[in-house]
Structures are given as C-alpha cells and as structure tokens.
Amino acid sequence: MEWRASIDIDAAPDTVWRVLSDVEDWPAWTPSVRRITRLDPGPLHVGQRLRISQPRFPTTVWRLTELVDGRSVVWRAGGRGARVTATHALEPRAAGTRVTLSLALLGPLGLLVGVLTGGLTRRYLELETTGLKRASERS
Numbered sequence: 001m002e003w004r005a006s007i008d009i010d011a012a013p014d015t016v017w018r019v020l021s022d023v024e025d026w027p028a029w030t031p032s033v034r035r036i037t038r039l040d041p042g043p044l045h046v047g048q049r050l051r052i053s054q055p056r057f058p059t060t061v062w063r064l065t066e067l068v069d070g071r072s073v074v075w076r077a078g079g080r081g082a083r084v085t086a087t088h089a090l091e092p093r094a095a096g097t098r099v100t101l102s103l104a105l106l107g108p109l110g111l112l113v114g115v116l117t118g119g120l121t122r123r124y125l126e127l128e129t130t131g132l133k134r135a136s137e138r139s
Helices: 013-021 023-029 110-138
Strands: 002-009 035-038 049-053 060-068 072-078 083-093 096-106
Touching: 002 110, 013 023, 013 083, 013 096, 013 110, 023 035, 023 110, 060 083, 096 110
Parallel strands: none
Antiparallel strands: 002 096, 035 049, 049 060, 060 072, 072 083, 083 096
C-alpha cells in the first residue's frame, strides 16, 4: 500500500533541501511531527537513525537507507510484520522545485495498518508538503 503527494515550490532545490535536511526543525513547519531526535550525530548519512514522534502514531525509529545529497532521501522503519518506507524527492523545475513525498507499507501487517491509518497518512503527507512549501519559500 502506498501514498504519494507532490507540490511545486517557488524556491531553488538547494533552498528546499536545506529546509528538508534540517530534520530537527520539521516540527516548526509541519504539525504532523512533534519531535525528531538524531540518534546518530552529524549531517544526514546512510545508516543514520532518527526517533520521530508524531500525533496519533507511536514514536518510531527510522533509519536512512538511501541518500542522494540535495535530491532525495529514503527512510525505513518497522520490522517483520510491517515495514514502512518514506521517500522525499526533489526535482528541479524552471520556476523552482517539485517535491514528491511517498510512504509505502509492506509486510503481512502492512495492509491492515494501511487500511487503519490511510486517511491520517494522506493528511500528514498533505501537511508536510504544504509546510515544506511555506518554509522553503520564506527562506
């Protein structure tokens, strides 16, 4: 089960990336995140872990599994029953940047979790894309 949201942002990709990659600041621009704590120090890097607290979801540790600096980041969480993959991708446009966020649920419990949380997941993707747009265009 997968959800996706895209938005065009009137800011250069490096500006959008700067906002997106400052993960501890996400709660300032999206109400879908209460707190993010880096469990591994330093700038974003493959293998880095974040503890993310969101309203109505359990606090979860995510691991960065793919990184193309300035372009995309992929995070994974979960275990055998349900695994979650979150992707944040930036695409340069003539007038700014297109951002696409996606969330995929896999595993035997993934379908059940998706059915139970699909509406909230769609809402959170919308909050995150519009919040990222506002924060990036202010920068």
